[in-house]
Amino acid sequence: MHRLAVMGGGSLGLLLAGKLAAAGLPAELWTRTEEQAARIAESGLTLEERDGSVAVRRIEAVPFEEVTPGFDGIVLIALKQTSMDGRLLRTLGRKLGMNAGTVLFQNGIGHVERVSGALPGRRLLAAVTTEAALRSGPSSVRHTGSGETWIGEWEPLSAASDKNGMADLISGVEQALKKAGFSASVSNEIRERMLRKLLINAVVNPLTALWRVPNGELTATPERRLAMDALFRETAGVLRQNGLHGAKDSELWEDVLRVCRATAANRSSMLQDVTAGRETEIDALNGAVCRMAAASGRDAPWNAAVTALVKAIQSPKERGV
Ligand code: PAF
Numbered sequence: 001m002h003r004l005a006v007m008g009g010g011s012l013g014l015l016l017a018g019k020l021a022a023a024g025l026p027a028e029l030w031t032r033t034e035e036q037a038a039r040i041a042e043s044g045l046t047l048e049e050r051d052g053s054v055a056v057r058r059i060e061a062v063p064f065e066e067v068t069p070g071f072d073g074i075v076l077i078a079l080k081q082t083s084m085d086g087r088l089l090r091t092l093g094r095k096l097g098m099n100a101g102t103v104l105f106q107n108g109i110g111h112v113e114r115v116s117g118a119l120p121g122r123r124l125l126a127a128v129t130t131e132a133a134l135r136s137g138p139s140s141v142r143h144t145g146s147g148e149t150w151i152g153e154w155e156p157l158s159a160a161s162d163k164n165g166m167a168d169l170i171s172g173v174e175q176a177l178k179k180a181g182f183s184a185s186v187s188n189e190i191r192e193r194m195l196r197k198l199l200i201n202a203v204v205n206p207l208t209a210l211w212r213v214p215n216g217e218l219t220a221t222p223e224r225r226l227a228m229d230a231l232f233r234e235t236a237g238v239l240r241q242n243g244l245h246g247a248k249d250s251e252l253w254e255d256v257l258r259v260c261r262a263t264a265a266n267r268s269s270m271l272q273d274v275t276a277g278r279e280t281e282i283d284a285l286n287g288a289v290c291r292m293a294a295a296s297g298r299d300a301p302w303n304a305a306v307t308a309l310v311k312a313i314q315s316p317k318e319r320g321v
Helices: 011-022 034-043 086-095 111-118 163-179 190-211 222-240 249-262 269-276 286-295 301-313
Strands: 004-007 027-031 045-048 054-057 060-063 074-077 101-104 123-129 132-137 140-145 148-153 183-186
Touching (some): 011 027, 011 132, 123 190, 148 190, 190 222, 190 301
Parallel strands (some): 004 027
Antiparallel strands (some): 045 054
């Protein structure tokens, strides 16, 4: 059995860690702060399941800076893109041994290339999940929505790649997630899955953050639906020029509406960031759409507008300027 580590003590990280621990898997949690690791060491990790049951799970929590170099297990990286700066990636490169496998759970696009550049020679998978969770404190999390998780290789294997090692990593991750109770499957089209998730996030996240509404209220008025539709159409058009090919626009629009219904009472991750005064993922979502549009010589005015508006919500103090 592979050793497992979850990196990141936010909503998704705590959910993954709590459920892996509940399934008796050899998992540890790497936190960004010493305070969070100490709190979890002291009081355990409280996980509220979908059925309302609450259990405290014991899990080893280690501040990331103190992880012993040479970790050769599987790391599920559940940090936001905003946390994955050059310094963190350089430290990660020192912490992981050459046999380590890494699974990237970030929203948006662009992170896989950045991480693979920082971890040369290591096996890397991308993951897309529609699980929803809400962190209610440094050591407690509520599983607010069951979804699907897909894992897959970013690039097709080159002839020189370690096919056996990659197959072992994929099956290790799939089995661990399934044992922890997640609906997990392997995707041969993970980029397509990421682009479809990006489309959902690019519509739901900025609008919920700007209007301060839960996901289910996005469709509540004709005016809101009009703005959603315009942002959707523009984003879908840009993503189609960048590899999104598998589904018709009507199916993609239905995906967006399905997420709004399935997570109706949830506050999107961007709304949570905005209300907590944290930096948002806007640059990795709508900002990335603007960059893709510019690279193909087109404008993306709706994406540019929501990017500017979400950035402007933060006060100068929160933005560190
Ligand atoms: O970022 C989020 O909050 C989620 O990815 C989603 C799907 C928008 C649901 O809240």
